[in-house]
Amino acid sequence: MKFHLVSGACGFVGCNTVKQLLKRTNDSIIMVDDLSVGTHPSTWLKDSTTKKLKDIEIFGKDERLFFFKMDFRKFLNKLQDEPNWLEKEYGLKIERFADAFHFAAIVGGRAKIEGDPMAVALDLSIDAEFFNWIAKSKPERVLYPSSSAAYPINMQTESDAVALKESDINIDGFTLGMPDLTYGWTKMTGEFLAKIAAKNYGISIVCIRPFSGYGEDQDLSYPVPAIAMRAAKKENPFEVWGTGKQGRDFVHIDDVMDCMFLAMDKIHDGTAINIGSGKLTSFIDLIKVFTKFAGYDPQIKPLIDKPMGVHSRYSDMSFVKEKLGWQPKISLEEGMKRVYDVAIERLKSGKV
Ligand SMILES: NC(=O)c1ccc[n+]([C@@H]2O[C@H](COP(=O)([O-])OP(=O)(O)OC[C@H]3O[C@@H](n4cnc5c(N)ncnc54)[C@H](O)[C@@H]3O)[C@@H](O)[C@H]2O)c1
Structure with missing residues (x-):
């Protein structure tokens, strides 16, 4: 049986990923979230049948969703200290994770990014644990969510705004600008680590840079x-x-999901791609x-x-169209x- 891992599984992108995995596969899913922001799976799962197994919960009639309410760093530390912890404690025999999606992060919107940049910097510690763990345990494929906040802010001013292209950040070619505060720096560091994970450790990994993702199941704080x-x-x-x-580039979460799963099939070397609508609103x-x-x-x-x-942040989607043959399907109005x-x-x- 295959097991996927989703950190930050109860947040906006995480819970949409879990729903997609339920729809697209028959595999089991380990969900980890400390619920600092996300909401309990019973609030967003269609089938919220629950069973307790020690300190974790199993969801759904087919019992393939396992929820660990804990700090993702603690989860990874436990796995590193005792590689057969999940089997010993919960009877979950997982030789190697299939897909690992890493959404656990302190995000919090503009007020948090500007108002408490040091809290956001904690993402460096969550990501560092994650990248260390993938290097050792080698999941089959890894998804790292970077962000459009990694782009140089001087390309997003009122007078100089341009549609942001993937090549505007070139880690291999030493072209980097100033990202958006600690949030953007963390994402840039994550992209750098993703490249190293692919090159030095043979991990299949793709980074996505979603622009302003939105959806009808998003909390009213967005x-x-x-x-x-x-x-x-x-x-x-x-x-x-x-x-x-x-202005921002608003992209519906269903489009984000669609593009993300395609990117995992087609990109394996840590390359980062935009996911946006390509329009500034x-x-x-x-x-x-x-x-x-x-x-x-x-x-x-x-x-x-x-x-x-920043004044204007929007994507140029031509690289994605060329490389993946993908275009967003949901218009702003729809x-x-x-x-x-x-x-x-x-x-x-x-x-x-
Ligand atoms: N939503 C977007 O449009 C968007 C755009 C660009 C990038 N991203 C990235 O995607 C990822 C997910 O974003 P989101 O919008 O779903 O955010 P979110 O805040 O809705 O979800 C993050 C989840 O992580 C959990 N979490 C935080 N710290 C944790 C920890 N230490 N251990 C376990 N769980 C923890 C929170 O409880 C929350 O459920 C983030 O890395 C974010 O930077 C999102």
Whole structure:
């Protein structure tokens, strides 16, 4: 039996990956999350049948989802100290993990990235443990989520913004710029370690640089569902962080998943690829999309003391199209409509 490993499995990208693995395979999945941000699997799994096995939980009627609520570093330390720990303690005989997806990280959005950069720097310690572990245990394939935050910030200013290409970061050719704070530095370091993992340890690994991923199952602390909810409530004046002219590349999580799984099949040498829509949308334009759904035209109220990050961050998707033959399928309007419909449902059910 194959076992996949998903760290940060209860966060936004992690839980979507688990759902995809359930759909795409019949394999077993080890999920690790300390629930510092993510929510318990019973809140997002369709089949939340649960069975306890000592301090872990097994989900689903077919019992192929194993949930370890713990710090991922502790999980890896236990595996390193006692390689047969999972078999001895839980009867899980895993000679070698199949796919290892590493989503455990302190992310937290703009307020956290700017407001508590040292907390975000802890990602270096989570990633260091992960890369050490893969070098020793050699899972069949590894997915490392980097981020568009790894790109040089001087390419994202109001006057100089360009569509960001993978070649704008060239670790092998020594072309690096200044990434976005500690968050971006961590991702850049992760990409460097991924290259070393492939080259020096023979690991099959791919890095992805998702731009602004969003989805209808995202928590209201994320900007897209929060804006959708405020539009559903017909907020007027409509508050926006910064001037609202800053732009991002919004990409639906289903597209992220689609591209990620394809990339794992096709890339093995640590190469990093963009996952974006290739389009720049300002926050004001995003608000207009939602308020159009809601059928009103509010006054925009900029909150200029709030953090707004770089001015314009968007992807050039031509390398992905060329290398993987992949293009995003979900338009901004379609994806945002899905988020808006969920906001309306949440409002009606009083779940906000
Ligand atoms: N969401 C996006 O659009 C996006 C874009 C670029 C990159 N990424 C990257 O993808 C990864 C996942 O992002 P996300 O949006 O799902 O974030 P998230 O905050 O929703 O999920 C992270 C999960 O990790 C868990 N976690 C944190 N520290 C942990 C630890 N020490 N041990 C165990 N679990 C821990 C949290 O509880 C949470 O469930 C991150 O590395 C992030 O940088 C995401």
